[in-house]
Amino acid sequence: MTSARFSAPAAAVLVFSVFPAGAAGQTGLVVEDGQAQIVPAFADSSSWIRHELWVETEFDSDGDGRPDRVHVDVTRPAQTDDEGLQVPVIYETSPYYSGVAGVDLQHFWNIRQEVGGEPRARDPFPPTIAHVPSQPRISRSHVATWVPRGFAVVHSQSPGTGQSQGCPTVGGANESLAPKAVIDWLNGRARGFTSVDGDEEVRADWATGRVGMTGTSYNGTLPLAAATTGVEGLEAIVPVAPNTSYYHYYRSNGLVRSPGGYPGEDVDVLFDFIFSGFPDVRDYCLTTVRDEMTANLDRATGDYSDFWASRDYLNHIDGVRAATLMSHGFNDWNVMPEHSYRISMALRERGVPLQIFYHQGGHGGPPPLELVNRWFTRYVAGGENGVEGDPAAWIVREGADREQPTPYASYPHPEAEGVALRPGGDGHWTGVLSLEGPADDRGGDPASGTIFDNFSFAGGQLAAAEWSNHRLLYATPELSEDVHLSGVATVRVRVSADAPAANLSVWLVSLPWTESDDLNDNVITRGWADPANAGAEEIASPRSGTPLKPGEFVELEFPLQPDDQVIPAGARIGLMIFSSDREFTLHPDPGTTLSVDLDGTRIELPVVGGSAALRRALGVPAS
Structure with a gap:
């Protein structure tokens, strides 16, 4: 099949507004060829509204007896205040926004080990990621792309990282429930506060409640994690090179196996790599979370277990209702392409709206903006652009420009x-x-x-x-x-x-x-x-x-x-x-x-x- 640009099967130009019916005279999204366009009234970055807050979750992972709060930043068009405009949201969450420990192989597991034998003791990373006490702007990702098109962009830090309370769990339940809480806040179902420990509330009256999530690698895992909760308002996700099972990331068919480029990494090593949270809970998180990981990860046999099953999103797939545009590289030997494949096949069986974008490169690589735009315009902004009739699979052929994928009826090829x-x-x-x-x-x-x-x-x-x-x-x-x-x-x-x-x-x-x-x-x-x-x-x-x-x-x-x-x-x-x-x-x-x-x-x-x-x-x- 020949490569093709993305085009709307319906009318060439569709203009509609995302604010409630009856609020005449307000600025709205402009959709052309099925894609949200840059609107000059939204594009003035000097007028954008930026603020931070902490959203209260439904879990207490740091053992202080209070629900953890996660740190959030918001960037939204001025019209959300000036005109009372309500806008859809593009959201990315990550454990990386406040820095990482760096790759130091002396703190990884020693792979000079007999298969089936006892592993040598690991020298953990010292918990020395410098804690950042204040970070009003968590990230600038997606802001320049989506705010000029009339969306708000939201970022949050994963539990136990940056200014978010709690402990990192690397695939544990709180990593799914934290973004769920943010989406609940955007829909008026959870409370947000102006400070990590204060009681002054802040509401998202400017949001339509419709959310799309995206991100790459760990940041691509978390949209799927959120979607497994079935949270209302999460309409679409675009996971790029997501890790959908920590067992499949660190094991292969019963065998202890490293991800490409990180010999000896395991789930407890990743904990050390991202643990940038509040210093006063570090000892608690190390002894109750990381040490439990080390005790249960089993580098002797490589067996699947309840520990790994709880960190396998395929076991929670029935909760996913968000329309999914999956992206991966066939030569990704870090987060291998089975991660996106196994989830895509399960979503297809369940009738969840699905498209797949694959390229011939390595780790990372989002779909072309046109493809993502059509996806978010349809499912997050609510524009009827006919994306449901688009090809179900887009594959970049050998030597081709990644922006010019070839369309197919499905993946694997139907023939x-x-x-x-x-x-x-x-x-x-x-x-x-x-x-x-x-x-x-x-x-x-x-x-x-x-x-x-x-x-x-x-x-x-x-x-x-x-x-x-x-x-x-x-x-x-x-x-x-x-x-x-x-x-x-x-x-x-x-x-x-x-x-x-x-x-x-x-x-x-x-x-x-x-x-x-x-x-x-x-x-x-x-x-x-x-x-x-x-x-x-x-x-x-x-x-x-x-x-x-x-x-x-x-x-x-x-x-x-x-x-x-x-x-x-x-x-x-x-x-x-x-x-x-x-x-x-x-x-x-x-x-x-x-x-x-x-x-x-x-x-x-x-x-x-x-x-x-x-x-x-x-x-x-x-x-």
Whole structure:
């Protein structure tokens, strides 16, 4: 499909006002081509009204016996006072607005640990983020974009950060209830005060009560967190690269796994990273929140537990009613694309209005403003611009401008079908990956492969090596035409190990491996799992407690990260299976030996056009 600009299917120009009917003569939003336009009367920044307040929540997370209050700032058009205008709100909340501790790996968990073994004690960050006693302007994000269009912009600081009371909980209930309280205040259901401990109230009489939330990374997680409460007034969210499950952020299919670029980070490390709140509650928060995290995060087994389930927003998805425009990068190896995919699929099943924007880059990257504008104009401002009829998925194609995504009817591509490929031959060199039958018909002996684990070798080194006994690599013949993959590849591996537990890593790559500053030029997608979880009803459920036995094979099946990529003609699609992934997994002592039964191993690729398309590209006659 060709790329397209966003256009309103209805009338080209629609002008309407957001104040109550009957308040004639007031300034209002102007909508053109389905998007709220800059209005000169709103655009004079010198006239904007700015103020701060503290909103009372329904929780007490710092143990002082009083409901915590969260710090809020507001920027709104002058007409909200001069003309009594009521306006919709764009809202962002964050734990980062008052600074962070910085990345100091000596305070992370030591990843030189045996898989399944006891972790080494961590040296926590000292709680030395300088507390900012006053911060009337929390952030300037979104102000220049939305206030000139007739919206108010609101920011708030997460509990236990900046001038917000409470303790950070990193996915705990108060992170959902804090933005809910702010939205309740915007609708007259919660109390706001002019100071953190005073009793002078401030009301949001200038707000329509209709709110849209957005943000990136942690700031993109919190709109979803708020939406799970079902709070009335939160009409739309635009989460960008959101972390939708702290288990999936720090674990993968039962395996302890770091987010890309942060080896040894875990939920208690993130607590230390953001804890900028009031000094007088720091000792309480450390002993009652962070120490509890450390006791429950379980870096020995990597098991899913009640602790992790409470921090998994998929378990609270039934509360979401806000129209969702999800955004993510397919090469985001920090907050991986499964986070947006799993939530999007659940919202689609529940009939929540949904659009998806994916790009080919890394962490972050919001949708084009036109797309966000149409979304907020329709659901927050209430303009009937026909966005419901727009394509459900927008994907930036390889090498394209991120502002020019290609529209699709859905994601995954509606014509994508799973096609199974099986490995054969000697994977220490490069074996074969084909559509054909048993392993001995796909490259001859051996019908198994052996991996000698050594974390010293990075995945890129292993994929580029002509020969290595630290990985198994199997590849298709050169493609005679492009192959479009769209969706989730699933790998099934039959494996044994001579240790009680081991890492298992799988990369899908494009060969030949090329020298590039961007690893993503070669990596299609990846996945990681714990073979000791084989046989569980769900791969993320607690393991049976039975260690791996030497020579005894187990079978496991798990998804790789979602992707949408066109593999060009002339390339080969490669399946690489190895043990420790230097950039993501624990680093056990080298020497564990894994054996892979090729007859019990396969990968299913989501190919647009299905088996027929892949057969054409591989020059294989139709079956």
